[in-house]
Amino acid sequence: MAKVVVLGAGVSGHTCASFLKKKLGKHHEVVVVTPNSYYQWIPSNIWVGVGQMSIDEVRFELKKVYDRWGIVFKQARALEIHPEGDASTGKGYVTIEYTAGDNSGVRENVEYDYLVNATGPKLNFEATEGLGPDKNSYSVCTYSHAAHAWEHLQENIKKMQAGQKQRFLIGTGHAMATCQGAAFEYILNIAHEISKRGLSKMAQITWISNEYEVGDFGMGGAFIKRGGYITPTKVFTESILAEYGINWIRRAGVYKVEDGKAYYETLDGEDKVQEFDFAMLIPSFSGVGMTAFDREGNDITDTLFAPNKFMKVDADYAQKPFEEWSADDWPSTYQNPTYNNIYAVGIAFAPPHAISKPMTSVTGRPIFPTPPRTGMPSGVMGKITALNIAERIHGATEHRHKASMSRMGAACIVSGGFGSFDGLGASMTVFPVVPDWDKYPEWGRDMKYSVGEAGLAGHWLKVLLHYLFFHKAKGYPFWWLIPE
């Protein structure tokens, strides 16, 4: 009997665990270690953040589903990886610490034959002075953050209803933060909610971002066919912001947030301040900070992890100028190069390089988005890793399933308001996520698959995806037919 341990139960980890169990059945053991008792469908947190959904509409308890599937669930956080075992065991193990129940705080060593690191990001609020829900800004990165943001957003709405103008600042709260899509979605939903209440004149809504151009989204922007032209996402995105009455600040590296003030430096080296009454700023991400030790107890964290604490996989991590990076640098099997029974998927893997061109201000501060790995690519990585591990357990010697971000597309539906007939969605598809200028020298991507449009259809699609992915994540009938 083989034992596969999955660390994390987000989009990538949960998908991986579900396909592992489906493929391995009762003859092998699948263990999921995650500090949270709930699965959350993160894209819908945006609707929690504007009061259109409750917390319980975007989450469910993992244990019930795992008990039904026969997956062992451990509500704990992973602290250390011992890939070679130690003096007492030759088998790799993970040291975990329980986070709930009677054994909260208790540590345990969980042995594995295969390990999948799907721990997602650490929301690194500390990297920006004064940033975060406990300090001077809000977040929509988790359902509790989103609910907290909505509590306070209502106060701002009441003030506007009482005739007091309010300033909203939404975007990235660190010079190298990513996940612009989530912030973009939130700003559109806030604008929609304000407009719906007839309060547009009382609101000044501002987008702030580390993107060189609006619409970069951490993937170097894209080109789409629109209105008889090949149009950059810069134009598409600016058009939507202008339509919603939102102004924008780009090339901004936020480095400090105080009560009502965000301090940022621009690529030109200018030091500026943006005042606000409500701010939702995405933090930078880092790995969760696990450490690793060899059989003798020596620290080998640097062998397994990159300096940003994300795990090294089958990517080309050689340092090279931006112009020399290629699509082939990106990983396709997510296997650790040192320990071939360890994999890292979703946000947990270390990307080989930025997709957006690295930019540095005249004072030396890097100001550009790091690569996004959320949503659709995360699910795909989780699935192919599960299939590869299951096949290895059944005797395969090679990885038959591959999914590189430079060979896979992504569909991004940005909600721009809620309602069957008055909601809006901006739908964007790109193929591949990482531009391949060798294969597609003209536009970096395949223009057959690159679409951008706004309309009710996008909103319906977003709502449909919410229910489809819940159906899938809960393991309801024929869940495996729903594609990643």
Place this chain on the structure above:
Amino acid sequence: MGKYRIKAYFDEAYPPVPEKSTLFWRKFVPWQLIRFIILNVKMIRIVVGGHS
């Protein structure tokens, strides 16, 4: 929304903003049903082609 704040020499002055007809088609249910089907087909093509 629908009340643009366009001021020359500001960034907001230069992107295209939708005309009334564009806004109409975006919410015209029969047309959006067609777009919904087309978007679904495009996404399925992307999903199927994205991994082996």
